[in-house]
Amino acid sequence: MKQLLRINMKTQTIVNEIVGQEFAHFGGRSLIAKILNQEMDAKADPLGPENKLIVCPGLFVDTVAPCSGRISVGGKSPLTKTIKESNAGGTMAKRMAALDLHGLVLEDQPQQDEWFVLVVDASGVEFLSAQPYLGMNNYQLGEELRKEMGSEISIASVGLAGERRYLNASIQFTDLDGHPSRSAARGGLGALMGSKGVKAIVFKDVKKAAWEYADKDRFAAANKAFGKALLAHPFSGQGLPALGTALLVNVTNEMGILPTHNFSKGRWEHAEETSGERIAELQAERGGKMSHICERGCLVRCSQVYNDKNGKYLTSGFEYETIGLFGANCGIRDIDAIAQLDRLCDDLGVDTMDTACALSLCMEAGLIEFGDAEGALRLGQEILDGTELGRVLGNGTEATGQHLGSTRIPTVKGQAMAAYDPRGLKGLGVTYATSPMGADHTAGNSIGDHSLDGTCKDGQVDLSRNLQVIMTVFDTLGMCIFSGMCCEEPEALGHLIDMAAGKFGGDWDVDRLMGLGVQSLILEKQFNKAAGFTEKDDRLPEFMYTEVLESVDASFDISDEELAKTLSFGAPE
Template identity: 55%
Template sequence: KLGLKAIIIEDMPADNDWSIIKMSKNSVEFLPADKYVGLNNYDLAAQLRKDMGTKISILSIGGAGEKGYRNSTIQVTDMSGNPARAAARGGLGALMGSKKIKAIVLEDTGAVDAQYADKEKFIAAHRKFVEGVKANPVSGQLLPALGTASLVNVVNGLGGLPTLNYSQGRWDKAEMISGEKLAEIQQTRGGKTGHACQPGCVIKCSNVLHDADGKYVTSGCEYETIALNGSNLGIDSLDFIAKVDRLCDDFGLDTMDTGATLGVCMEGKKIAFGDEKGALGLIKEMMAGTDFGKILGAGTDAAAKYLGVKRVPTVKGQSMAAYDPRALKGTGVTYATCPMGADHTAGNSLGAPDINPYSKDGQVTLSTNLQVAMALIDSLGMCIFASFCIVDPANVGHLCDMMAAKFGGEWKPDRLFGLGVQSIALEKKFNKGAGFTAADDRLPGFMYTETLESCNSVFDVTDEEMAQAIPF
C-alpha cells in the first residue's frame, strides 16, 4: 500500500548508534533504538506495537543479528503481530545488524491503492489465476489441509527424508512428526491449520502450534524446520521442534541451518543423536554468546570444521534443505548450481511428472527450467506455492495478462520467463565477482560416494553434466 517495491539501505552509519527505520505514507524516519537493543524479536515486536500502535508491520533482528551470526535472520510479523515469518537464509540478520538497524517499521495509514495500467483487467486476470491456484491439488488441497508439514510422509516415502545427518533417507518414526500428527495434536490444543500468513492469501498453508496447556508457541512451523530438527537429529517430538522454532524466531536464527548444525554436532559426538536437552542447550549457547555458541552461530561449515566432521551437508557454505539429493537428483542439481547454495526454493524437483527422481536422466534440464520459473516467481514477489499451477499454460497466460494490466505493454511467456533468466544471470555475475567458480557448483563429497540405502542411490550427475545447468 505504500507503493514500495523494495527498501534499499546503502552504506554504513557514521557512528555506532542503533536505529529504527519508520516508514509511512509521507516520511522515512531514523529513530533512536537504544531502548530496543538487546531485545529479542517477540519482546521487541510487543514493545514497538506498544510505542507505535498496533497497525504496523515490523521487520526486525534479534540477538543473532546483533551478534553478526552468519545463520541469523530478519523476522517479519504476521497478521497477529507475531514475528514468526523469517527471511532466514544467507545471514540477512547479520547484514541488517552491521548497518545498526534494529527494525524497520511500516505504517500505511492513508496510503493509496497500487497503480495499474488497467485495474479492471488486472482483477479479472487475477481471479482466473487464483482459480488455477485453488484447482491445483497441492496448492488447493494438500497445503491448506496440512501445510508444508504434509511433506514429511511424502518425502519419507520417497526415501529422501534427512535422517541422522543425512546418513539415511527413511525413518521409522516419521509418522510422529508428520503433518497428519501435527494436525491431530493441534485439534486438541486449540491450534490451527489452514492459517494465512498475510492478508489475501488463498492457500493458507501456515500452522499455529499450541503447547499442551493450550498456549501459543509458534506459527509457520514448516517442513524444513520439522525434518532438519526432527528426523535429521533422531528426535520424534513435535513439541521439541515447536520449541526450537520459537527459540530460533525469537533470537533470529535460521531453523534450517540450526538443524543442520546440530546434526554435525551429533555426528561429531558433541551430543548424541536424539538428545533433546543437549540440542536445546547448544541453541542456548548461541543465544548466550559462549565461545562454542559463537562457532555454532558461524554456521554448519564452521561447526563441522571445529569438530572435525567430514560429512557436512552444505553447498557454497549454505546448509542443505530437507530433501536428500540422492533421492531427488533434480533438486541435487539445483542445490549445486543455484547461486545461493543449497536452496530448495530455487527449484525443487519433488513431484515432477515423467521424471524418475532416482535417475540422473533429464535432471539438468529439469533443474534449469525450475530455476528459471522460481527466479521469475521470486522477482514478482509471489509465493512460490502459487507457482504449482503454472505447469498449465492457461495459468501462464493469466499471469501474462496480469503483468500487462499492471505495467502495460504486451507480455508473452518468453518475456515473462525472461525475467527469471535475467535474475539468475545477475546472481551468477555477482558470484563470479565474489570469487565463486564452477568448482563450487558441487555437492559434498559423501553424496557421491555413500549409497542412500532407502533408494539404493548415490548422486551421479557428472561435473560435465552439471556445467550445462542454468547456462545464462
C-alpha cells in the same frame, strides 16, 4: 510514481529516487540483482560499509494477485559470500506498496556502535535510537515496539543473533497476528542488517496509494481464473491448507529422501510422530489453527498456529524443512521440542535449517546423542547465551562442521541443504549445486515433478533449469512459491501471462515472462563471478557422490560438466 528510498546509515540521511524506466520490470529478487551489480564491488566485505541491504516487494505487490505480498531482502551474503535474496511473508510488502515504494536501500554504516530503529510512514523515515531495545529478541522487541507505536505496525527485526552478527542470523517479519514468525532466514542477512546498525524497520499503517494497471479489467479476469486454478490444484488447494508444508514429512519418508541422522539415511521409523497429520490432530485438541495465512490476499493458507500442551501459542510458520531437519535429521521424535526449537530460532533470529544441520553435526561428532531433544535445546540455549560453542553454532552448519573436523558437511557454498536428500531427488540436487544462492530448496524444487524418476540423472539438469527460471519469476513478481504450483498447467500459466499484460501493458508471452527470471539469474551469476566464484563451486559436498543412500540405492552422479550447463544462458545483456 514509484520511489526507491536510499537510507545512509553513516550520515542518517535519506535520498528519495523516482524509479526510472530501467527499473520498470525489476522487482523483488531481480531488483536486488540489478542494484548490486550496478553499484557494488562484488569482492567487498559483506559486513563492511560497501555492502547494501535491499528490502523490496515484487512487481505484483500493488495488485490483488494471490499471495503477492512477499518481501525480498538481499545483499552480499555474510554466510555464502555470494549474492543473496531471501524472501518472507508477513505484512510489510503491502505497506510498502501502499506508500508506492519500490524498495529501501540501506547503505554504509554508523561511525560508532550506534543502533537505530527506522520508522517509515508517508512523511518519510525517522531514525530512533535503538538503545532501549538492544539485547531483546524478536518476540519481546515486537511487544515493546507495539506498546510505543500501536498494534498496527509492521516490523522487520533482528534478535541477538543479528546484533552479534552471527553468520546464520535471520531477519524476522511480523505476520498478521504480530508474531515475528516469518523469516528472511537464509544467508545471514540478519548479520548484514546488524552491520548497518539497524535493530528494526517499522512501517506504520498508511492510506493506500492508488494502484495502476495498464488494463484493469484484463488483469481482474485473468486473476480470477488464476485463483481458481490455484485452488483446483491438489497441493495448493487441498494438501497445504489441511496439513501445512509438514504434509511432506510422510511423503519424503515414503520416497526415501527424508534426511535422517545427518543425511546418513533417507527413511526414519518415527516420521509419523512429526508429520503434518500428527500436528493437525494435536492442534485440533489444543485450540491451535491450521489453514492460517501469513499475509493478506493468500488463497493457499499453508501456515498454522501451533499451541503448546497448555493450549498457549508457541509458534507459527512451522515449516516442513524445520521439522524434517530438527526431526529425522537430528532424530528428535518430540514434536513439541521441535516447535520449541523453531520458536527459539525465530526469537533469537537464526535460520532453522542451518541451525538444525549444525546440531546434527554435533550429534554425529558425539557432543550429544541423536534424538536428544533436551541436549538440542541446551545447545540452542548456548547460541542464545553466546558461549564459545554457541557462537560457532550461530555461524551455521559450515562453521560448525569445520570446528568439529567433520567430513560430512551438508552445505553448498556454505549454506545448509534443506530436508530433501539430493541423491533421491536429483533435480533439486542440481538446484542445490548450481543456484547462485547456495543450497536452497526454494530456488527450484523438483519435489512436485512427476515426469522424471528423481533417483535417475537423465533430464534433471533441464528440469532444474526450468524450475530455477520459473521460481525466479515468482520471486521477481513477489508471489509466494506455493502460488506457482498450478503453473505446470499451460492454462494457468496463460492466466499469469495475461495478468502481466493487464498490469504492465504490451505484448506478453511465455518467453517474455520467463525472461524476468532469466535476466535475474544472469545478473546473479555475473555478481558471483566477480566475487570470485567459478564452476568448481557449483557442486555438492563430496560425501553425496561417494556414499550410496540406501533407501533409494543411489548416490549423486551428475558430473561437473553437466552441472555447468544448468544456468548457461549466454552473455548478460
